[in-house]
Amino acid sequence: MNLRSVAPTIGAVVCILLAGVVFAPALLITAPDVGVAEYYAAGPLGVSIVGVLALLNIVVFLAGAQERSDPQTLAGVALVSALAMVLFSLLWALSIDSTLLFSFPAEYAWIENHRWVVVTGASVVAVTAGSYARAVLR
DSSP states (O other): OOHHHHHHHHHHHHHHHHHHHHHHHHHHOOOTTOOHHHHHHOTTTOSHHHHHHHHHHHHHHHHHHTTOSOHHHHHHHHHHHHHHHHHHHHHHHHHSOHHHHTTSOGGGTTHHHHHHHHHHHHHHHHHHHHHHHHHHHO
């Protein structure tokens, strides 16, 4: 398996999925007067930055897969932004007030695990970016 060509493709797919997961509550929770905005803004930076970095990394990974730019630069950008996503998502997940988290209606009980899915997705992106960087630097 050629990790140099497979890793950026996998990274792009995982980033698409992560962006979808990050923005899912905004699209799926339709109940009025539910704290979706407060949920996204929890912590010092909120979680939207993770979604934006995931969207940025889609472009970075696809440019790496298609060899449109210097692979070492792309691998570095992907790795640094992926590590930032992990840190931002952890900071956000640990900063959510439990009162806010459990204030959602019963049909949105999945929101209780949403933060950990975001952290896991960001971690998978970081592993993929690390694999890509390792393959490029060999």
